[in-house]
Amino acid sequence: MELGRLTPIIFTLASRNLFHDRIRLIATLVGIVFSVVLFTVQLGLFLGFQRMVSTMIDHASADLWIAPADTKGFEATALLEGRERFRALAVPGVADVTPVLIGFTYWRKPNGKSQTPVFLVGTSPGGLQPWNLVQGSLNDLSTPQAVAVDRSYFDRLGVAELGDYGEIGDKKARVAAVTKGIRSFTTTPYVFMPLDRARAYLGVPSASATYFLVRTAPGASVNEVRQRLQAALPNLEVITSEEFRARSRSYWLFGTGAGAALFGSALLGIAVGTVIVAQTLYSSTKDHLSEFATLRAMGSSRRYLYLTILWQALLTAVIGFAIAAAGSLGLARLSAESALPIVMTPSLIVGLFALTVTMSIVSAISAIVVVTRVDPVTVLAR
């Protein structure tokens, strides 16, 4: 027996009606694809932005962060004096306290004529160090003037390969290691170097740091250690990595309005898609009104009529989503090396599918209202 024969006729009717008018189907699919791709790109940019904002926090080896009071995000550049480290080390449950120094400065290109702002990250083993090294090694950073930069910033820094030089202030800086994919959401290149060299390049006192990364002793409660640290350092903030991540994201995404703009565009995409699908389903239902009246005359329940429309909506959603998801994945792949990559996660894809289906079902409401009013007697008059 043919498989098609086993398909419930309601699905056959709905899908044939849908495919019967191909122009209308294409218009509907274009609407859905446009809407879903726009939404996906905006949400993917949001996720990408979110990930970039917290990338340093994500890659730091820390249970707790000791930070200047009112720190809004990782890029804050207020300084800690340095003696806090020893107070922290004296707190029970603390295994290690590693300083990190960050700061904005300028990189003079090798041609000596132009300069560009850079974000220095002074690192220490066991704390925050560059990752995704594609050339050179962490050990190479211990050599004189050595720094690590990301390959994507070569043009900005005026360098072309390992061993090229630039200047920070009046000091030479040599590219000794190259990373891949460590990009800053501010578009200012990160330049990694050992902590002491960073202090020298930024001209800050020798013990100072921006943060202290705390690792707790095995078996110690992070929460309890945090409370003790906070008591020992009342003028500073002691926060978990999770809190710091959330705070940074919240500040940059919502404090600056960037996230709201992305969300706004995403919602606009959904609204446009819903209107297009609703309009198409409505006009399709109007065109097939005599068929719905015939169904009603034959004794069809309203539920059966609604299911026919909903199945059409669902089918449209699935086809539209498949095209849109493929397009979005392609865009995500193309943007992977860009300044602001579009991030597609499995949960985002699942969420988008649910959203597309919801959008189509909501769109079906206008069509359902039309068939609710259909009068079976009209069939007899024709």
Add this chain to the structure above:
Amino acid sequence: MTEPVIEATDVVKYLGTGAGRVAAVRGVSLSLTGGELVLLMGPSGSGKTTLLSMLGCMLTPTSGTVRMLGRSTAGLAPERLADLRRRHVGFIFQSYHLFPTLTAVENVRLALEMSGERPWRAHAKAIGALETVGLAHKVKAFPRELSSGEQQRVAIARAIVGGIAAVLADEPTAALDSANGHAIMSLLAKIAKDPSRTVLIVTHDPRVLPFADRVVNIEDGRLVDKKQDGVDAHG
């Protein structure tokens, strides 16, 4: 005497509201029993379609009662009326009203699956119904691939499939030529031989008179006696 399949008693139906309110049917009593083919005849605007709508459970009377297999339709909600139609009434329309995107067998299956029949079982029954109307060789044809007469046969198969008790036809031969009209009426007359099934045909077409067991005439919403050759002319 067998119980009527449909029984209308002193049925009145007003249509419209306010100044436009008219009495489309005025005190009609009519009984349709199994095994008979009844013609409902009358001029345009006489109330034929309104009466058919009430007998087919599409409309409820303003007053009086319509009983379908003994059950009154008075006060039933639209969903309950639809349920009665689905289980007991098969309609045949003047312009067939087949679903253009479905094949012949799928059109017939639709009537069964609406009632909850499983697809494979509905398919077998639909094939059987199409065999009954002489279309076993056209089960996979779409309506556009069928002649007018064949399309009406599919509509008949759809109306009778599933052991429907009342087949109500609205001008079933109006769009057909003489030969096809004759063939369709022969088929309906054969279907009406089943003692569990009644067939009511609304028509203007005098060519169908020879097929009738009984003719009911309606004028201005009332049944009237008219002399018809060779058939009973009573409500």
